[in-house]
Structures are given as C-alpha cells and as structure tokens.
Amino acid sequence: MMKISRRSLLKTTAVGALSATFVVPAIIGRSAMAQDLATTSSIQNLSANLIPPDMGQTTMQVFVSATGHSVSGTMLDYWRTTGSASGYGNPISEPFAASNGLYSQAFERGIFQYNPDWLNTEDPTVRLMPVGTQLIAERRDSLRADSRRTGADPRLTAFVVPAADSKRASVVNELGGRFSDVTGFSIAGDYQAWYDPNEGDFYLGPPISEPHLERGRTVQYYENGLLYESDSGVAVAALPSENPASYGFVTDSIDQGDIPEYDESSFMTADNPGGVDTTQLSGHRSIVVSLSEQTMYVYQGGTTVLTSLISSGLAPNVTSPGEFHVRLKFPQQTMAGFTNETGEVTGFQNAAKDNGVAGDIPWEVTDVPNVMYFSLSAEALHGAYWHNNFGNPMSHGCINQPLDVAAFMYGWAPLGTEVSVIE
Secondary structure, three states, rough: OOOOOHHHOOOOOOOOHHHHHOOOOOOOOOOOHHHHOOOOHHHHHOOOOOOOOOOOOOOOEEEOOOOOOOEHHHHHHHHOOOOOHHHHHOEOOOOOEEEEOOOOEEEEEEEEEEHHHHHHOOOOEEEEEOOHHHHHHOOOOOOOOOOOOOOOOOOHHHHHOOOOHHHHHHHHHHHHEEEEEOOOOOOOOHHHHHHHHOOOOOOOEEEOOOOOEEEOOOEEEOOEEEEEEEEEEEEEOHHHHHHHHHHOOOOOOOOOOOOEOHHHHHOOOOOOOOOOHHHHHHOOOOEEEEEEOEEEEEOOOEEEEEEEOOEEOOOOOOOOOEEEEEEEEEEEEEEEEHHHHHHHHEEOOOOOOOEEEEEEOEEEEEEEEEEOOOOOOOOOOEEOOOOOOOOOOOEOOOOOOEHHHHHHHHHHOOOEEEEEEEE
C-alpha cells in the first residue's frame, strides 16, 4: 500500500480521494443532484462538475415566505453560515446558471456562486458574484439627464488608489486598518469592523474604492458588493435586488407546495450543551480552537454559543494551526491507517485488514460520530467515545470533542463554517 503523509494528504487530489482513504458507511451515498436541486433549464444544462458534489451538505430544501423562494443543499449551507437573512438577505431567485457559467443563486444583498476551482482548498467553495465591479463598469459611461455622471463615477478620487496619499495612510494607520494587497484600497474603521468578522476577503472581495459620499450616504465599493453606513451601522447594500436583470436572474416567486418553511431548529441534531438557544441567533458562524488551552470557542455573530474542552493532536501528530473551513461532513465514519515506530501517522487505508508497509502498525477506530473535515491534511472535528481526557492532546491530529458537543456541532456548523486553529 502506498504511504501518504498526513501533512500532504489531499493537497492536489480530488475530493473523492478523501472518501477512499477511510471506510465510508453506506448512508453516505447521496447524489450531487439530490443536494442542489436542478430546478431551471439553465441549471440542468450545466455539466456535472459545475453542480456542487456531495460533501455532506444538508439534504433539506426550505421555503422563505418573505421573498417567495426556496434554498437548498450547498446554497442553504452557505446561507446559514454567512448569517442567513442577517448576512446577505433572503433568497430572491431559484438556482440559475450565471453568465460566467457558474451555479448561482441570488439573495437580496449578494449572489452566491459555487466554483469547482475552490473545491480542493481550505477556503469557501461558495463566494459572491462580482456585482460591485460590474456596477462600476456599467456606470462608467452612464450619464444623467443633466449630463452629469451617476454615482460610482470611476473618475472620482475615491476610485484612485491612495498609494501616495500620506494623509489617508495616516488615518488608516490610526484606525488600525490596512490597505488591500490586491487593489491598494483601504479596509479600516467601521468598514473593517464589519468586513473582518464576516470574512469579507472571501465574500465581498477586496475594496475597489475608498469610502466616499454617494446619494447622501458614505459608502465603499468592493469587488462583490457595496458597504454603506446606515443609521444602525455598516450594512451590505441590496445591489442584486435593485437590478436583477443586470445580473441575469429572474425574481418570480414559486409556489411553496409542501416545501417546509425555513426554521433553524430543523437543522439541530442535538441540544446545545452550552445552553444557548442558537435557533434565535443571527450572524456569521465561526469556530476557534486554542491548542495551548485545549479549548474550543464557538461564535455566532457577537454571541459565544459554546465553550468546550477538546483534545487535539498528540505529538508527533500535532494539529496544524491555521485558517480553515468545514469542507466535508459525515454523520458517522470508520477511520483506519498506520503509524510508524514513533507513533507518527504514515498512511491511511480502506479497511484495517489491508496490509500496510512492513514495520508499520495498523490502527482502526470504528463508527466515529459527527465528522467534519476542515483541512486538506485530513484533520476533522468529531466526537470521541474512546476517551474522556478532554483538555489534553490525545488524537492523531483531529479535534476530539465530547459526544454531546460533537452531536450539537454537526447540526449547527454547515459547510463553509470558519475554523481557526490557533496556538
């Protein structure tokens, strides 16, 4: 059997390779089309690789009466993890094939797009269509009746990279902000306070203007959207809602039929051991694992949802620090592989009975519950029934959780949930 280093596992392989490295129970056999419903002719004409594959996303389809549309599968997972209605708004279309050929669905304040190029990464596989860039391009030559340009005029100083503007650089520095490495525009102040905790670099993309007055409000453009200062703070502008035809989708509502109304409680697989009722919360979801404290902190918006002791990787299989996302889920899975004489994991196998490399020691853990992979090194959050020594490193590199914690987390954390592993 070929040996695979944990640290290099899946860096270049397809997602199917991960399923092949472990014993996958029969309940994981859903098709991609069952997860992400092909309800329109444009979606049905997309090639199979452009439809989100089965990564353990929800099988549910829910209806949102406020806008008369449904959301399901991968789009539903990413809608939940980015804050549901409080994030990019409610759905205003069914899934459609965008002009760039990507599987898409429009929400009030952003258009979600699945891109297979991001599948084998530790980053979100769903991002936003570049509606900000498109809006500026459309307005570039747009004139009002009095021959004056409309908002977002690229000739304005707000759309000139402030690289040599020492005054602006001083202000950004005083605010604790920064300049985008991609575009050179600033991310600072109230805009940064919204951008950073909502993973703006993945969803809104880099800024493409400086903050400036437009239509009586201070705004800042980003590749994939627009932030503006409202009476209640910085918010995302509803650009898709303003001009759906410009972005290639229709907003005609659908009949609800027997589609259940969206209810966060429908996704809960267990009660929260932390006692917080997350069904009434809104906001971006994130998980922080502290290796030095052997503790996991779970957040939704500005609320601490749960704090729990965990067990990370025991040397020589220490858990890798970094920024990750939930990328693959199994409700139950058998894990098997080999370690060498030092205890280092040297490879994985399809079943414990397979032959390993001479001198290696086989291992197998059956029926591991509530598995959520977050890294390309096959590290996952999962329940551990074989020990109760939480608060101390115990694993082959995964994050062991108490069973009640893992059961709750599996329903609470959809695909795309941010996972930060810190020293």
